Amino acid sequence: MRRIEIILSRLLWLIPTLIGLIVVVFFIANVVPTDPARIIAGENATTEQVEALRTELGFDEPLYVRLGIYVRDLATGNMGRSLYTQRPIADDLAHRLPATLELTFAATLIAIGLGIPLGVVSAIRRNTMTDQVLRVLSVSGLAIASFWLAMELQMLFSTRWGLTPLNGRISGFGPDEITGFFVLDSLLTWDMESLGDALLHLLLPAVTLALPAAATILRFTRAGVLEVITSNFVLYETAMGLPRGLIIWKYVLRNALISTVTQIGLIFGVLFSGAVVVEAVFDWPGLGTYAVQSILQSDNKAILGFTILVGVVFIVVNLIVDILHTFIDPRTLK
């Protein structure tokens, strides 16, 4: 009951935040020195053509009218057309979203799979060699520019050693589309060849993306475990002679995860944004590549749409994290 209330109130907060976001991003995107009408009209358009198009597309209207129109259209899922691809931006984004989500999920899984256990180990082996090494690694993980790491990994693993594919989500076109997630689709259609291929393509980008996130999770888990481990209930559980493994991996970890879970929401955002550059390096046909392309083409509406979509995904993920929180930490329901 209380959980539903929490979710509802979070959902309610979402609306003003989203509207605010749209307004802010809209204004940012419209301080442009460029003339979108001219870009749409194409390289060889005459001045009259451009003028006509400008009126037709409503670029003559004052900014707030255009904002109103934009928000109205947005409510119906219409983000306008991309200057560059000429397609509805909403379609473009929807089409590319699964690719980015697949990459981000894979990276999140890797980050969690690496970060949490290593964080726990680092904490319980505090100040040992293991801990020192892990700490150095995690600080390094956070200091590496992901695009650079991506380039270097690609250069070594793909170009030099030929172990992994260079770019893309799969060799050529993917398996028959059901969900848009290649790994899922190839499982659903039991296309093992595509599955292997897709996973191999996923490997480098996901790892690149995951490393800083894993480092963050490691640090938070370590700090969380260290904090929890000094708490009274751990002392009590230890004094009552419960096995160390049970205490650490069940009782301590669950408590330490409370703060880590909040981090995962933020990390998702980090990964999503990291995807912009990492996708660009690996030619991953997702939102990041789309965003970079839109940047190169000065396609403001597309960037606007991308930014809003990222905002929505980010907000939704944080909502999920909040809900998850109520399961991990029953005190939030109080």
Next chain:
Amino acid sequence: MTGLKRLLSDRAAAIGAGLILALILVAILAPVLSPYPGDVAEFHLTERLLPPSAEHLFGTDRMGSDLFSRILFGARITIAIAVIAVGVSVAIGVPIGLIAGYYGGWSGGLLMRASDIFLAVPQIVLAIAIAQTLGPSVENVILALSATYWPFWARLVYAETRAMKGQVFIEAAQALGASDARVMVLHILPNIASAIIVRTSIGMGATILTAAALGFLGLGAPPPTPEWGRTISEAREFLPEAWWYAAAPGFAIFLVVMGFNLLGDGLRDILDPKIRRGTR
């Protein structure tokens, strides 16, 4: 004084401080240290893409300029971006967070909602949107980073201030009749300063990474600026043969960000009153 000694006794923090000191020195002394200071703008077309050697420690770039010299000069840009962007963010975010956190209520809520909006999108995405709109230049990168980074500070300071407000000594000061300004500036601010300092250090690192990413995407400084992110993107075309071209700026970024992170971690250990009290 004792603070400095403590800082230096923490190995990680000492390394971090060392790296940053080196960065600052390099930035200041770039004209002296670099073997070819002219190569920031000067080309030697016949010496393009030479591998590292005694003459060119880090090799040469696509225009035949000495990479080592350019990396040294790049440090200046990096410092300028990080210091100004973080400085502006702090200058905006800290007062907002402090006031919103102290007074709370309606206006505080509004301020926080405003920062929520900015935080609803990963910083780099907003920064990209802004930088792309304004056009590529170092000034615009700084502007984009500041405009998108202040909410972090507002958030941090807000949370810290709220926590502080619950502290008995703040209530005691108020009960004593201290004015709001007095309580905020003399009591709250010094007590949350350590959190701000720690985050500033780590924030510098994060800002450098973001700025480099913008440079990499072509949203940063125009050529022939020796900005590190841009140098990496220039280098891409010449990989894997000219490996040094990307390796040098990549490592430079890594070391500097590492420096700030290590320093931040060390400062956290030193400044965190919880830990300090624990040692008593």
Next chain:
Amino acid sequence: MTDALLTISDLSLGFRGEAGFAHILDGVNLTMRPGEIMGLVGESGCGKTTLARAILGVLPRAALELRGGAIGFRGTNMLADDGAQAAIRGRRITFIPQDPFSSLNPVFTIGEQIDDLMKWKSPRRGEGGRWPALLAPYGRSRRAADRAAVIETLEAVQLPQPERLLRKYPHEVSGGQRQRLMIAMALLPEPDLIIADEPTTALDVTIQAQILGLLRRLASERGVAVMLTTHDLGSAWEICDAVTVMYAGQDVEAAPVAEFFTAPAHPYTNKLLASLPDAEGGGAMTGIPGEVPDFLAPPPGCRFAPRCERASAACATRPPQAARGAGHLVRCVHPVAAPVPAEAGA
């Protein structure tokens, strides 16, 4: 004493930190018999908790430095680490913590925490079955028997609706109920000794009276020995059979409860009793001038000497325990002369 349950002899330990070695326990001797309720009293920071934790084996290992002595529980050396201790901890010796608010894990239901305890520490747990520890099965029949015991014990500590309680989270029950729960959990493994570290300090007087009464009744019914650490002499008076006083990491006096309050021999004990608020109102409490010594550089010998009016040069070496009566031991070169007649009103 062959019938001793717990024997602590010349225990000396401390913690090594940045500032140096803090010598917390200095030659502590203490004996407990089965079924005895022993009060370990002393002012804040005198090492009560440290001693309790030493017995439980939960002192922070990294900083700990053992200087000597032994803790024997029924012939097992609790300071060694040869596996026998693990079997005793939580089974033969259980623990009631000071703060019931933070000693239960906040994110698991009470039932789940008790289940884990019973899985590992129930008296019905067989020794055999060489399963890797964490994978050991929890048989259905034992589970049912354990569950019955849990319900029975929860009722014994007067917790209403035990079935429902098990489904709750710790934050959903009040402080008094939580402390009852801790008592139940301490009793469930059917131990020989319960270490209760200030179990009522965090509670109100009315609740304290309830909890102490409960603890005393159940302990004597079940024949469990209890070591109760407290700085509240009133609590000690209420439920203890015997009292040991500590000062700055040294045991100074041990006596049966009546004798302790009527015929204290150590100057410190006397001063302590004199510091109690006069129940009649009025009158001046003397307090004890001076401060507790620094553990980093404690005075040699008797640590109370610097604050003691009776101190002399002889106090620079620690006096041995001297018997003052049946079960009444004192460590002082200049004990307070004669036992004061009991009930000698003011």
Next chain:
Amino acid sequence: AERYVHANNSGYDTLDPHVVGDVARVATRLNFYDGLYRWVDNPPKLIPWLATSHTVSDDGLVWTFTLRDDVKFHDGSLMTADDVVWSIERMLALKRGASTLFLPVLNPGAAKALDPTHVEFTLNTPSAIFGSIVSDLYVMNADLVKEHEVDGDWGQAWLTDHVAGSGSYMLKRYDPAVGFIGERFADHFAGWGDSYYDEIEFRTVLETNTRVQGLMRGDYDGLDGYLAPDQIARLREDEDVQIIEAESMRVFHFAMNNRRPPLDDINFRKAMEYAFDYDGFIGSILQNSVARNPTIIPNNMWGAPKDVEGYTFDLEKAKEYLDKVPGPIRTIHIGTLAGFSETEQAASLLQNALAKIGVTAEIESAPWPVVNSRMQDPEQMYDMVPYWKSTYYADPNNWIGELYGARYIPTRNVSGYDNPEVNARIEKALASTDQAERQTLYEEAAKIVYDDAAGIWIYNTKWYGPYSSGVAGIRFSPVGNGQDMRWAHPAE
């Protein structure tokens, strides 16, 4: 079945041939659709395609094309003159892509189907180049498209992802984020030889380095041909890769804003001409992979003046000219194209040389659309912009006319250069049908522009088509960039 895989540098966001006109995405137009004529080979020549021939009225206004009667669309229906008329109407209505070539000379409704195999276009002004641009009139299956029309959108929504053409390949798969696969259309009117590719796959691979590495790894069979010389050099070392060289018609030059001081002063412009290190740029940076092109018209295009040597890098001379420019000289702004490193390198080189003669220059990098829209606005135009002029049709007007004729100010003549001498010649050449006369007119015009130092002309791009050695039959033409895949086939 043999499949050819091509990695392309830009995305295939739409398959509609009427809304995009850029060279990078020419593959969908050439392979899925057919025009009335088709450009092939190098130097480019027009060959009959959907049309077998045409006639022009004496006044140069009425153009009548005779169509083939055996052209089948992919769905098997026959192409008729009505399809052609509908297609040109569609282009004129959408005002996108190649329509900008037609709009100035053709009004809506000015095309008529005389009978199923004859189409007549009535121009509103004579145009010597009309014959060259009908290759860009891609004919659609009008009936099919009309079925999918929504709200009078001329089938735009549907045609983004679908093909309604008669081209050599039929659409098999398409994903705007990935690319497309075409399947050989066996019934194509032009027939097929003995050897061909059954499938062609065009994939978008934005990063140059990835394309090059992919070709070397064997992921791809061919790439777009405008690679940096360093990449070409690397590819040459790979035994499994062949580089097909061809002189292109893509002139790299600096557009200069002739309207604004100090660039309105011929002495200053001359100083600029002498301040660019042509040899350093072509010789070192581009490693002599291209040839110097002294004027705006590509050397290999007719109409290019023969006796022009080209300006040389001579700072002494530059200084001399500069001294004749009165007053202090302000900072010069050079706009470069983000993502096109050659423009950055060229601008840096000029900046560097200018610094030596006391002129400060600043470089502003921006994406092409931004640069382009600024260039077209006289107020916002940079002082100089280095970029390429590509071949939209193989006629000198594509270069000299569009870049320096007053009629194209400000859209394509971004320098604002307006010289009556030049204008007269360009206008005359546009109206004339006499090839020899036109050639002379263009040669003269180009020479005048050269003497006026209206821009800095640097080189004519060379096309280096990188293909795997298993590919044969690539037929390069500057207009189609060798991506007309029907001629290609696996090597023996």
Next chain:
Amino acid sequence: MTEPILSVRDLHCHFPVRGAFGRQVGAIRALDGISFELMPGEILGLVGESGCGKSTLGKTIMGIQPPTGGGITFEGAEIAGASPRAAKDRRARLQYAYQDPGASLDPRWRIGRSLEEPLIIHTALGAAERREKVRDILAAVGLPLTHLERYPHEISGGQQRRVGLARILMLNPKVVILDEPTSGLDVSVQATVLSLFRDLREAFDLTYMFISHDLSVVRMMCHRVAVMYLGRIVEIGPTQEIFAAPKHPYTQSLLAAIPRIGGARVVDTFWLKGEPPDASRLPTGCRFQGRCPHTTARCLSEDPALRAVGDQRAACHFAGEVSPPGPAPKSSPTPSRRALP
């Protein structure tokens, strides 16, 4: 009869309990109709279980916590509802000593600076005068001058309490509200701190409101005692009377719970069951009903008001008629302590 220096009338302080969407779903009635008077020079004890509203009462009087209803008169003037700053000067004469004095000092300020702060805020004294005054007061509370240079965490709990007092005394207050001034202190330290309170009262002519949950301390220190239960005063009267003959069942149970060293073990016979209910969910009628052994139907419906019973006043329908079950508290409950040498 002298005028009361401080009087509180029907004081209420409710804390809203908010559910989702910030809507109020209930209230914690921390103060629910408190009235009493404080005479110049007296020490009024305030006892009660944890969470019954003792600190809230103190803070509401101080203006730290705005009241939701009722009035407070200090030195003849109404001060309820005024912000601390508005009544700045008057408040200077009314001071509150925090429950945890360590926490009431800024951890980053040296003791000396903290002590000077009240003077900077309220007076126009020069730096030298301020320092002199600080030294005087510091001596009065029995701390060495060297402590001025220390940080709060560098001194002991008892010393922190002295610093807390010194800080309050800087402004020459009339009334000091001492919130649990000895909780957490060892008996040996407690003794010295209590005698300090007494000495200071003499030296500075102070009036104390002494909040505590330690009945024996209250008994020793106070002239009058008020017993609070869940936001109400359930019994108030002279210390002697309250301890000798408590009229309210709750007071009776409180007294019954105190260990009596040398006497019978109270834990074996202690009769009060249960714990106080959640302050946000008070029952109708008497708020002690759930735990009171004498509950009748009237108690369930009717909220008893404070009324005079003998020398004291109690809020119980049966005040004076009921006595605790089991062994009744002896009129002189504690066998006296033995004389100490």
